[in-house]
Amino acid sequence: xSSRSPKQVLFAQFAAVAKAAAHxxxxxxLEQLAQGPRSVEVLADRTGVAVANVSQHLQHMRRAxxxxxxxxxxxxxxxxxxxAVLDLLATLRRVAERNLAEVxxxxxxxxxxRDDLAPVSRAELMRRLKDREVVLLDVRPEDEFALGHLxxxxxxxxxxxxKRLGALPRDREIVAYCRGPYCVLSYEAVAALxxxxxxxxxxxxxxxxxxxxxxxxxxxxxx
Amino acid sequence: xSSRSPKQVLFAQFAAVAKAAAHxxxxxxLEQLAQGPRSVEVLADRTGVAVANVSQHLQHMRRAxxxxxxxxxxxxxxxxxxxAVLDLLATLRRVAERNLAEVxxxxxxxxxxRDDLAPVSRAELMRRLKDREVVLLDVRPEDEFALGHLxxxxxxxxxxxxKRLGALPRDREIVAYCRGPYCVLSYEAVAALxxxxxxxxxxxxxxxxxxxxxxxxxxxxxx
DNA sequence: TTATCATTCAATATAATTATTGAATATCGC
DNA sequence: GCGATATTCAATAATTATATTGAATGATAA
Numbered sequence: 001x002s003s004r005s006p007k008q009v010l011f012a013q014f015a016a017v018a019k020a021a022a023h024x025x026x027x028x029x030l031e032q033l034a035q036g037p038r039s040v041e042v043l044a045d046r047t048g049v050a051v052a053n054v055s056q057h058l059q060h061m062r063r064a065x066x067x068x069x070x071x072x073x074x075x076x077x078x079x080x081x082x083x084a085v086l087d088l089l090a091t092l093r094r095v096a097e098r099n100l101a102e103v104x105x106x107x108x109x110x111x112x113x114r115d116d117l118a119p120v121s122r123a124e125l126m127r128r129l130k131d132r133e134v135v136l137l138d139v140r141p142e143d144e145f146a147l148g149h150l151x152x153x154x155x156x157x158x159x160x161x162x163k164r165l166g167a168l169p170r171d172r173e174i175v176a177y178c179r180g181p182y183c184v185l186s187y188e189a190v191a192a193l194x195x196x197x198x199x200x201x202x203x204x205x206x207x208x209x210x211x212x213x214x215x216x217x218x219x220x221x222x223x
Numbered sequence: 224x225s226s227r228s229p230k231q232v233l234f235a236q237f238a239a240v241a242k243a244a245a246h247x248x249x250x251x252x253l254e255q256l257a258q259g260p261r262s263v264e265v266l267a268d269r270t271g272v273a274v275a276n277v278s279q280h281l282q283h284m285r286r287a288x289x290x291x292x293x294x295x296x297x298x299x300x301x302x303x304x305x306x307a308v309l310d311l312l313a314t315l316r317r318v319a320e321r322n323l324a325e326v327x328x329x330x331x332x333x334x335x336x337r338d339d340l341a342p343v344s345r346a347e348l349m350r351r352l353k354d355r356e357v358v359l360l361d362v363r364p365e366d367e368f369a370l371g372h373l374x375x376x377x378x379x380x381x382x383x384x385x386k387r388l389g390a391l392p393r394d395r396e397i398v399a400y401c402r403g404p405y406c407v408l409s410y411e412a413v414a415a416l417x418x419x420x421x422x423x424x425x426x427x428x429x430x431x432x433x434x435x436x437x438x439x440x441x442x443x444x445x446x
Numbered sequence: 447t448t449a450t451c452a453t454t455c456a457a458t459a460t461a462a463t464t465a466t467t468g469a470a471t472a473t474c475g476c
Numbered sequence: 477g478c479g480a481t482a483t484t485c486a487a488t489a490a491t492t493a494t495a496t497t498g499a500a501t502g503a504t505a506a
Contacts, residue, residue, distance in 0.1 A: 009325070013326045014312075014315045014316060014319050015245050015246050017318050017323070018245035019242070019463095022245045024234040024237075024238045027237055027238055051482080052484075053465060055483060055484060056484085059484080064322075064323070065318060065319060071483090081318075082318060084314065084321055085318060088314045088315070088318055091311045092237045092241055094310070095304075095310075096240045098304070098307055099305055099307075100239075106236075246494090263453060264451095264453085272495090273495075275496075275497080275498095294502085
């Protein structure tokens with residue numbers, strides 16, 4: 001049966017791509033994969049979900065062309081298939097931001113409450129880093145930092161922030177970043193630091209976008 | 224129950240956007256809406272699907288921020304919510320093109336068989352139109368043409384093409400377009416005209432992209 | 447008002463998706 | 477080989493999506 005027209009075949013394929021992105025957990029997995037390749041186990045740990053479940057979602061996304069997998073010893077490392085997948089995530093965000101009242105509400109009530117200042121652009125950051133005007137702060141967990149981070153960044157995971165305030169300068173501005181837009185870590189960090197009198201702003205989007213832009217990185221991903 | 228974190232709320236919303244695009248019929252509806260506002264009845268006719276079914280899909284997409292609706296007399300006209308929705312469709316296409324073997328196969332076996340020449344860019348078209356070097360051919364159905372088309376375009380729907388070959392010049396190049404990338408109409412037209420000795424190429428993408436780029440249009444949409 | 451038409455709603459049956467569980471497979475170190 | 481570990485597979489139950497049908501609503505025109 002079913003000699004579907006080529007147009008129908010293509011639409012079915014495009015729909016399969018959308019479907020692969022159409023689950024909150026899968027988006028959380030993709031956010032992790034945007035940082036770099038990760039094993040199934042690590043992804044399960046990060047998302048707080050059973051391994052078998054994560055494995056199934058990863059395979060679903062692989063069939064739809066969102067992820068790729070390579071085995072390395074006992075581990076299978078999944079990655080984003082493409083920079084285009086990052087674009088897809090960004091586009092989903094943008095459509096939701098513009099047209100869904102619920103998103104606007106959360107952004108206003110949660111994110112803007114923590115940081116209502118305009119974020120620092122990548123261009124501005126690079127310029128001011130060169131002149132040593134700012135200190136760059138990565139608030140992701142240590143292991144994520146180790147796998148790749150912006151050059152010269154200082155790693156103070158959100159959990160450790162309170163105890164290690166001494167590591168941060170009070171005379172220079174701090175620029176904080178984490179996994180990307182709407183990553184809560186940098187927002188929480190900015191809010192926490194600002195009430196303690198630090199001069200701090202967020203970087204517009206995070207590590208994945210920096211790397212996708214072809215800018216240099218340090219850590220395991222640099223090789 | 225469920226005091227979900229703001230991050231989870233956002234991911235759920237982003238997933239809802241993806242889900243709204245994750246159905247072949249809904250993509251076909253969105254392709255129609257990309258041409259301009261359409262009533263439920265027209266969309267049902269165009270897609271060959273029951274009115275109630277189309278209505279449900281439209282409402283699904285409206286809840287997810289992909290479409291908007293306005294009532295005008297007896298009719299309800301749906302539109303794309305945003306130019307960002309066009310970007311979403313383009314991104315889905317791009318991810319599928321790059322990473323799904325089935326898409327590559329269809330493009331090769333069907334589309335490239337009909338037109339393996341590089342398409343004409345918008346910039347090139349504008350330049351050559353000004354010098355009257357080319358004739359612009361819209362192969363969409365008459366009613367779609369009436370609702371909006373590129374300035375100066377000649378409308379010869381694919382069905383009528385065979386009988387009205389006399390309307391086309393043999394000394395100038397013809398540039399054909401229709402609803403967008405992978406719209407079969409322009410591919411079929413190019414293939415049909417080329418075997419008859421016409422010099423013809425396709426425009427890269429179609430009417431919606433032209434309009435989204437802010438370029439002038441003629442017809443009902445021009446007002 | 448009534449007749450008519452476009453759209454939506456509500457109910458239903460079918461199909462697809464998802465999380466969970468436990469077993470199977472693959473790889474490594476010994 | 478064996479045991480340990482990472483991943484996948486297979487089966488299941490619960491949930492969610494979908495197409496269909498017929499009735500209800502909203503708007504127009506006579």
